[in-house]
Amino acid sequence: MDKILLLAHTLDDGTLPKGAYESLNAALKLAADLGGAAVTVGLLGGDVQSAADSIAACGAASILVVSGEDFATSRYSSDTVAVEALVKEAAPTLVLAPTSSRFSRCLPGAAYRCDGRIETHITGIKVVDGTVQVQRWYYRQRMVATLSRAQRPWFLVIDSGVFEPWQGAAGTADVKALDIAVDDSCRRTRVVGVQTPDSDAQTIRPDAKLLFVAGAGWTKKQADGQLHIKKAEGLILDFINNSKASLGSSKSLVDQSSEGEVISFMSHLNQVGQTGSTPRHPKGLATCCHGEEPHTVGWRFISERRAITLDPNCGWAQGKADVLYVADAFEVIAKANELLAK
């Protein structure tokens, strides 16, 4: 009989990220599909009691925790020790966890230490004839595979937005704390803090309903034969602030950062597509973008897509967007900003 361990870590404020609730839901569904496999929750963080309380009613067989100062911050050496201990205590066949920078760093090493195997960026899980099959994308979201493994424990790191978050009443969780010793060799690395990139505004918002993608067209000569980059900056910034959108960019636009005048708040962190990120948002609006399939994989996990471009045959939009507005993005976004500001 399979045993499932759901791993989660807390955020700085002691809460669980949304992805943790999504993965918990995935673990409970998988357990049911496997005919009632036991689910154990393993929590990692500085102080995890309130996080444990938030999922007290989830029906887990037990909640194991590793907490304390050494586990408050995201550090490979101590996180790997903690996960290894949680896995050894729970002895699972399947380990589910949400994708996060913290788990992306430490879980591969932890899987290796547990003589396990790991698959990341999981976008689907199903049970076929008693076998767990997972779905993930290859070649930067250009093809999708369904696969399984015999080796256990099998770590499955689930992308955000794939499953609905678990919802249930909070309570008082009965947790089992694991006493983990961390020696000085694990403290060679120290987390100093968190820094936002050089920018006047926070432009990347993973939980935003809208992804606004700005393409290189914003920095090209406009109808009057002139560049209007400062104006573009203002329009884009106003739009993402008015609409509370997350800002994405085509590769060609962020690559211009080494080529002179550019949109100042745009960095490689904003880049979506084959060499950037493929974020998940309910809606996406692309402006002044141009490109074929490899460049538009940033769209892959956007549900509703619209585009504004002057080219009605744009490869970014035709067949990939639901609505293509053949219009001047400068004019449309200026008008949209007026409407959104009301």
Next chain:
Amino acid sequence: MSGGFHIVVCGSLVPDPLQTLEPIDGPNGPALKNEMMLPAVLDPWAGHALFEAAELAKNVPGSKVWLVSLGPKAKLQQLMMSIAQKVSFELVAIDGSAGGFTDPFDVAAILADAIVKIDGLDRSRLLLFGGCASASRDSGVTMQMVAERLDIFDQFLAVDKLTMSSDGSMEILERIEAGRYQVSSCDGAPAMLGWATGSLPEPPNNPQVGMMNMRTVMPALQKAQTAQIGVGGLSYAAVELPKQRRETRVVKDTPAEVVAQEIVDWLKA
């Protein structure tokens, strides 16, 4: 840093991003149609790692860069024609599949084994570099498992900046959620850094660097060990291209204010 760093960069080739890819069933599991014929480039994030390694080696006297690359020998040779002109390195070639469907656990074992065998490598001064993920498997797990096999327990992923101090300690900026960076300090080597974009542009071609590199590249290719690498413990039920094509409604010859209103209504729906 007394004596400099020994920087080992793991990186291989991926199909040129502009190529159309189609999966097929090969004798050893999924593969790409005409895989050997597809133009290839250095994996983008591994490329950034290589450029950062070269820059670091230039700034810290006594440092040396190795590029450990697992791929079909003939394709590696083609790749080296372009990469070798960019920065100085010594190639360690391993002849085997560079495909995305191979098992990262096995790939990590092969890479670690090749690194251990590098003549003259001082692992106390080792900085293991690679991309934070490949553009083929896009898993982001191989470098951590290579590092584990090399007993490297200071690891960083999605690195955009590395700042060295004169005493060999490092400050590292890693990408985390919401466009932020986690700032960490580390006592020094050995460490593993899985690079994201980094902060350097792609270096221009330098024929002199190319000629110097090719003196070691060709012998390295000739003596490349063959690695039997396949899907390992993975069992693929299906590999498919996404079939979804949307019916795009084209709106043109419409005033900007009407388009704007429609977009705002859609956003608020």
